[in-house]
Amino acid sequence: DVKVTQSSRYLVKRTGEKVFLECVQDMDHENMFWYRQDPGLGLRLIYFSYDVKMKEKGDIPEGYSVSREKKERFSLILESASTNQTSMYLCASRKIPGEQYFGPGTRLTVT
């Protein structure tokens, strides 16, 4: 079974803190993705990566950065957390041309 894991299920941070969200997949997938999900807005793509050290902006990259130093690990970084970044964050991976698999999500609250 494909497994995508995320470092935390729940996270509470203060405004201005630097936040790291980690995602690991164990199936040698090329593509990895970070989304955020908000009520009424659906899933929105923040960044994705199609190879080690490669990244592309998604639909809402502002206020975020990413890092992919190893194929199995994709990190999302909030350089200076703000209250409007309170959301559910979902990581996903996919082996071309197959199914996309999601992690369990991290519910981040910024106070």
Place this chain on the structure above:
Amino acid sequence: KQEVTQIPAALSVPEGENLVLNCSFTDSAIYNLQWFRQDPGKGLTSLLLIQSSQREQTSGRLNASLDKSSGRSTLYIAASQPGDSATYLCAVIWGGSEKLVFGKGMKLTVNP
């Protein structure tokens, strides 16, 4: 613009009914289409993937069909159960893209 639409946004049915969930998409040049399920507060679980060359896929009580020419996919759930209650999302990848485009989802409630 390439978009995915799911109507209605919510559906409530009694247990035992056979259900059809609808997904429509603009632009028939899709690469593949995937159906997901999401329980409250959880991540998405992949249900079925249909490649552009396929007409349908089946898994247990689930059957998904694809009609590219009309820009539609349906997810058929046989003999619905309360445990099927969840939000169901449809997502499409178009040729030349790496990114899934998601519909807003349909919240299904199956009442005992």
